[in-house]
Amino acid sequence: MDASKLAFADASFDVAVAMFVMTVVPEPVAVMQELARVTKPGGTVLIVNHFSVEKGLRGAVEKRLAGFADVLGWRPEFPVETLLADPRLKLTDQRPVRPFGFFTLLEFERLG
Numbered sequence: 609m610d611a612s613k614l615a616f617a618d619a620s621f622d623v624a625v626a627m628f629v630m631t632v633v634p635e636p637v638a639v640m641q642e643l644a645r646v647t648k649p650g651g652t653v654l655i656v657n658h659f660s661v662e663k664g665l666r667g668a669v670e671k672r673l674a675g676f677a678d679v680l681g682w683r684p685e686f687p688v689e690t691l692l693a694d695p696r697l698k699l700t701d702q703r704p705v706r707p708f709g710f711f712t713l714l715e716f717e718r719l720g
Contacts, residue, residue: 612638619648627656628711630691631682637693644696649720653697656705656713659688688712695719 609615611626612635624643630636643653660670673684691714692699701715 616646625654630657647718651718653716
């Protein structure tokens with residue numbers, strides 16, 4: 609199923625989860641909009657994904673790899689702000705995922 613055009617009715621789920629997909633889909637903002645659409649007001653959207661950093665060794669490596677995104681099949685430069693655009697979703701938690709914190713869990717509340 610196309611994640612940017614989900615074949616579910618509005619407000620179908622209490623929880624919607626997308627793990628390790630946002631940096632590989634062509635339109636991550638459209639995917640977030642669909643997750644908001646299919647989640648009931650008061651429900652939860654969970655995202656686990658890699659998000660880039662600006663500084664340090666990791667930031668330098670991500671910037672260098674960004675030019676190879678097509679070959680890699682994912683976007684090394686992917687700021688968390690990319691997923692914060694839908695006004696129906698309120699970010700309620702953001703925390704690193706073990707073991708190394710390379711991935712981050714974002715928890716959103718679907719607003720009414």
